[in-house]
Amino acid sequence: MSIDPVYGLGLSAFLFSMGLLVIIIKRNAIFVLIGIELILNAANLNFVVFSSADPANTGQLFGVFSVVLAAAEAAIALAILLNIFKFYKSTDLHQLNRLKY
Amino acid sequence: MTYPHIIFFIILVLPLLGGLINFLAGARSGPWIATAALLLSSILSVFLLKLTVDLPSVLRFTWLPGIEIGWRLDRISVSLIALVSFISMLIHLFSIHYMKDDPGIKRYFAKLGFFTFSMLGVLGADHLLLLFVFWELVGFSSYLLIGFWYKNEGVPYAARIAFITNRIADAGFLIGIILIMVNSGTGFISELQSIDQTGWWVGAAGIGLVLGAFGKSAQVPFFTWLPRAMAGPTPVSALIHAATMVAAGVYLLIRTSVIMPPALVSTVAIAGALTAFIGAFSALAQTDIKKVLAYSTVSQLGYMVMGVGVGATDMALFHLWTHAFFKAGLFLSAGAIIHYFHKHFHSIDGQDMRNMGNLKSVMPVTQFSYLVCMLSLAGLPFFSGFLSKDGILLKSLEWSALAGPWAFIVPVLGFFTVGLTAYYMGKQALVVFYGKNRMETELVKDKEDFLTVRLPLIILAIGSLGLFYSFNPFVHHFQILDFWFGHQIPLSFSMGWLAPAISIPLAVGGLFVAFRSYRPERSFTYRDYVARGHYRKWSMHALYLDQFYHESMVKAFNMISEIIYGLDRRFIDPVLNWLGMSFVVFSKLMDLVDKLIVDKLVEFVAYISKLGGDFLRLFHGRRVQLHIFWAVLGTILILLWINNFM
Amino acid sequence: MMLIDIVFYTFFLLAALAAVGILITKNVIHAAFYLVVCLISLAGLYVLFDATYLAVVQLLVYAGGVIVLLAFGIMITNRSDGQLLSSSHLLLPGILAFGGVLVLFTIFTVKFSPGIPVNPDSDQVQQMGIVFMTDYLLAFELIAYLLLVVLVGASYLAKSSQS
Numbered sequence: 046m047s048i049d050p051v052y053g054l055g056l057s058a059f060l061f062s063m064g065l066l067v068i069i070i071k072r073n074a075i076f077v078l079i080g081i082e083l084i085l086n087a088a089n090l091n092f093v094v095f096s097s098a099d100p101a102n103t104g105q106l107f108g109v110f111s112v113v114l115a116a117a118e119a120a121i122a123l124a125i126l127l128n129i130f131k132f133y134k135s136t137d138l139h140q141l142n143r144l145k146y
Numbered sequence: 147m148t149y150p151h152i153i154f155f156i157i158l159v160l161p162l163l164g165g166l167i168n169f170l171a172g173a174r175s176g177p178w179i180a181t182a183a184l185l186l187s188s189i190l191s192v193f194l195l196k197l198t199v200d201l202p203s204v205l206r207f208t209w210l211p212g213i214e215i216g217w218r219l220d221r222i223s224v225s226l227i228a229l230v231s232f233i234s235m236l237i238h239l240f241s242i243h244y245m246k247d248d249p250g251i252k253r254y255f256a257k258l259g260f261f262t263f264s265m266l267g268v269l270g271a272d273h274l275l276l277l278f279v280f281w282e283l284v285g286f287s288s289y290l291l292i293g294f295w296y297k298n299e300g301v302p303y304a305a306r307i308a309f310i311t312n313r314i315a316d317a318g319f320l321i322g323i324i325l326i327m328v329n330s331g332t333g334f335i336s337e338l339q340s341i342d343q344t345g346w347w348v349g350a351a352g353i354g355l356v357l358g359a360f361g362k363s364a365q366v367p368f369f370t371w372l373p374r375a376m377a378g379p380t381p382v383s384a385l386i387h388a389a390t391m392v393a394a395g396v397y398l399l400i401r402t403s404v405i406m407p408p409a410l411v412s413t414v415a416i417a418g419a420l421t422a423f424i425g426a427f428s429a430l431a432q433t434d435i436k437k438v439l440a441y442s443t444v445s446q447l448g449y450m451v452m453g454v455g456v457g458a459t460d461m462a463l464f465h466l467w468t469h470a471f472f473k474a475g476l477f478l479s480a481g482a483i484i485h486y487f488h489k490h491f492h493s494i495d496g497q498d499m500r501n502m503g504n505l506k507s508v509m510p511v512t513q514f515s516y517l518v519c520m521l522s523l524a525g526l527p528f529f530s531g532f533l534s535k536d537g538i539l540l541k542s543l544e545w546s547a548l549a550g551p552w553a554f555i556v557p558v559l560g561f562f563t564v565g566l567t568a569y570y571m572g573k574q575a576l577v578v579f580y581g582k583n584r585m586e587t588e589l590v591k592d593k594e595d596f597l598t599v600r601l602p603l604i605i606l607a608i609g610s611l612g613l614f615y616s617f618n619p620f621v622h623h624f625q626i627l628d629f630w631f632g633h634q635i636p637l638s639f640s641m642g643w644l645a646p647a648i649s650i651p652l653a654v655g656g657l658f659v660a661f662r663s664y665r666p667e668r669s670f671t672y673r674d675y676v677a678r679g680h681y682r683k684w685s686m687h688a689l690y691l692d693q694f695y696h697e698s699m700v701k702a703f704n705m706i707s708e709i710i711y712g713l714d715r716r717f718i719d720p721v722l723n724w725l726g727m728s729f730v731v732f733s734k735l736m737d738l739v740d741k742l743i744v745d746k747l748v749e750f751v752a753y754i755s756k757l758g759g760d761f762l763r764l765f766h767g768r769r770v771q772l773h774i775f776w777a778v779l780g781t782i783l784i785l786l787w788i789n790n791f792m
Numbered sequence: 793m794m795l796i797d798i799v800f801y802t803f804f805l806l807a808a809l810a811a812v813g814i815l816i817t818k819n820v821i822h823a824a825f826y827l828v829v830c831l832i833s834l835a836g837l838y839v840l841f842d843a844t845y846l847a848v849v850q851l852l853v854y855a856g857g858v859i860v861l862l863a864f865g866i867m868i869t870n871r872s873d874g875q876l877l878s879s880s881h882l883l884l885p886g887i888l889a890f891g892g893v894l895v896l897f898t899i900f901t902v903k904f905s906p907g908i909p910v911n912p913d914s915d916q917v918q919q920m921g922i923v924f925m926t927d928y929l930l931a932f933e934l935i936a937y938l939l940l941v942v943l944v945g946a947s948y949l950a951k952s953s954q955s
Binding site: 048049050051052053054055056057058059060061062063064065066067069070073074075076078079080082083086089090093094095096097098099101102104105106108109110112113114115116117119120121123124125126127128130136 | 796797800804807808811812814815820823824827830831834837838840841842843845846849850853854857858861862864865866868869883885886887889890891893894897898900901902904905906916919920923924928931935938939942943945946947949950
């Protein structure tokens, strides 16, 4: 392939910034989770872009680990979110100001 | 430390220890423990006398760098140590009975032990500074004991007078000590003889020492404290103000007379004779049984000082010794009488002789002891007082013959005093023990306790017999005491029999006059005793010396105080006021500075802190997501920073 | 312009626009579907960057598993009480962070770009399988354990909350 990696890296940076923006400005916890997924994917894209120049493909390897970790994170985060919602009847992060009831 | 010194220190500490243990023990057993300690002390001191009589024992040690002090035990000091501990033992014994019902009995015996300790220290000290320390302790314990009944009216005043008078005299003593130590380089009494005795300071130091001795021994300018000191318990008067403490001055004179210029010694002789006469004269019209004895003590101390002055130091020492016995006996007899009155006739003044009479019927042993001691004091042959007093008188005659016609005042006053002494003592004996009972109530039979009353009295009476000291009643020579003192060279006076030939008729005459006026069958009333007529008034008030001091010194002191007060008001107060005002103004200024500058500064610092806090608080809002923002910002900055280096 | 370039730019734009859509939408369901679009576009980009294995994993795990999880989460929690939770109190800080990170990463991108690769390897899947079972065996085992623990933990958390 002959695509300039700069485009991939630029998209990665854009996605990362977008995810960050979502995390910071959204009040809904689900949105925040989605933002985190975006960030993880941006990182993955970065791995892949660098991996394309690497004969050993180490970046892709770590991309796999990263995807698995992201899945695990999503599962646990959603389970916790479920509990929080049961307790507060809301997913508004601004109301989550108590760690212990 | 040599063997005699170990014994000496045991003797020294035993009274103190006895007093202390007595204080800790019960009121019943404590006094006996203290007495037992004194008994042990006196036995040991006789032993010590045997050890050191021929071989003076010196112990020196460094007290401070460069200052060496020491103890010295020789014939004079150890014989007096034996005397003090023995008399003190007898008086402890008597006090057990006398103070039986007093609530402060424990305190009393502790103080008595403390006094005995201090007195023994005075006698054993060889260095002037060490002696001075114990000298002051003696004065202090005397003050404590005079003021023993401090709740009674006038007692604290009397104690203060005694203390302050002694302090004034001791100031002279201290100056003398300093002069000697600075100019001669030594403070050892045993070395005084060998120091260079030229220079103005010898006379000044001598005067200082004489002042100290006169204060302690109640000589002419200072003697008024002694009659006042009779406010203390009677056994205390017997021990301190008759037998031992007042003799300390005489002891000091005996020790230090070697460095005194001849003119000063002559003055001492004249002062002693004057004291002897004034004391005897003042005793004539006293009505208080203890006051008579007090003035008689003053008079006898005058004899001793006179003896030192005329060069008869051995005789002065001997008189000190015999006087201790008979005067202690007299005081204890008086104490027995006072105690008897206190016990049976509480409402009657038990010290006023005008209430007494016919006491021989109820107190036979007291009467016997009193008679022996009284005759000894009066100076009749076969009694101890005769031996010692005539020794002094004889020597004074010899001295005055050598010194010149003016010096005859000394023996003349001395002999005159003999007659007066015999008169007032005879009068006292007749009034107290014979004649009719002068009270409205009948006398009560009361047997004296043997161990605590009769035994001390009998021992003191025996000690007042001339036989005890010399087999020949007319020779002034220690014969039995040779055993202790070693062989004495008999005093050989050119005047020979002159002194006894004058003094015996005088004494007998005095007694005869007393008998004429106060014979038992003659009845007399209170009025015979009231001080009327000039001579009686002067005698009663001891030549008005006390009043004179009050009028002159106290008034002068008050006047000076007034002047100083005026000066204070006039000059110092305005300065102080001005100072105070300026301080106030200064404080106001400081207050203003504080409020306007310092406070504002503090507030400014607080404001800055608050601003910083508020600013930092912005980063820690309650929004979780804000934290993320700051974290990201920080990370960006760090990365930028790293990038700049790469 | 070759066909492959057209495909690349298509995926590129799709991913970027989907991300923007996540940001601007107020509906969580919409956001989830924008995410799906974004993930699938990324999978396409992976293929174009010679990461075929990771592209498959991306499709299976993300577009399949994670999105289903999200959808369930949204359905359970997003109660329709008439209020959509997506207000933007922290708009300014968010935009600041966004701009900062974007600028920074752009700088880094230009600086650290690896350049156009020369000789891509064709037999990636076999090669990666060997590497997983040899060089990175420990990490591989650990991730397996982690998945197991997450499985148990997630089901425990979800279950205990119901009691």
